[in-house]
Amino acid sequence: MCMVQDGSKVLLVNRPDRKGFPGYIAPGGKVDFPESIVNGAIREVREETGLLVKDIVYKGLDEFCDPVAGLRYMVFNYLATSFEGELLESPPEGELLWVEKDEALQLPMQDWFKRRFPLFFAPGTFERSVEWDARDRIELKKTDRRYA
Template sequence: MGNVFTLCIVRDNDRILVQKRHKSPFKGYWNAPGGKVELQESPKEACIREVMEETGIYLNDIKFRGVMTVSNALKKVGTEVLMLFESSDFHGQLVSSKEGEVDWVEMDTLYSSKYVPESMTYLLPYITDCDGIITGKLVYNRHKLEVCDITLQS
């Protein structure tokens, strides 16, 4: 098994907090904040820490939304785990970091942008419009999404 990562959809009504990434994966793309779960850290703690470090926003409360595996079709090892969270309870002021530029973007804009990872456009409606726990897998082949299998459990 590979690393464990978090991804958090931070909502302010119809706006989503996104970060234009300065490094791979998804360099130059707008994506939700998140990152690697560190040693002796829970996924929830990692999510709160990563959002704060990357955006300046402190999450008062977060909701666990699901888990996805992420792998590469060409590599036979190194499946990663992506823990999904959501929050609309936060405080603080946006601050860009070395990780990337941050901004609030209208949800509709994210769906039509060519600079949003395809996986984000698939996951977003499950997180923003549905209740329940999300499970599934994302499989990439040469940085292109080849398989996106999402299940919503009520």
């Protein structure tokens, strides 16, 4: 996932219900083997928005574990503060919106993204680990850490 910031504004994607995570979210997606994680983030932003991000900085890790199924899902989070290019006219993942960073949390978005949003802009890095019961759709245990 890569938050794109331009001054006081951030670029969000309004994902429709059919994409699995409805509401506003930062661009992102899966890493294609064997590309690096940061190259995957850069590629996903380009595919979803048309922008080529520069000055990309690692901000933190979100980890979701389902101990019953033995699965782990990891999201590497980045912040890009410069870019080149123009926004796509017909983006594949949903409507693109530049919004004031201080107003973004008023938009409809998933709770997990709402909790993560301020961490993109805080000093240092973060790590969030959630044990998740996918069958009952509940959090079993959560650990949040911030590093200066």
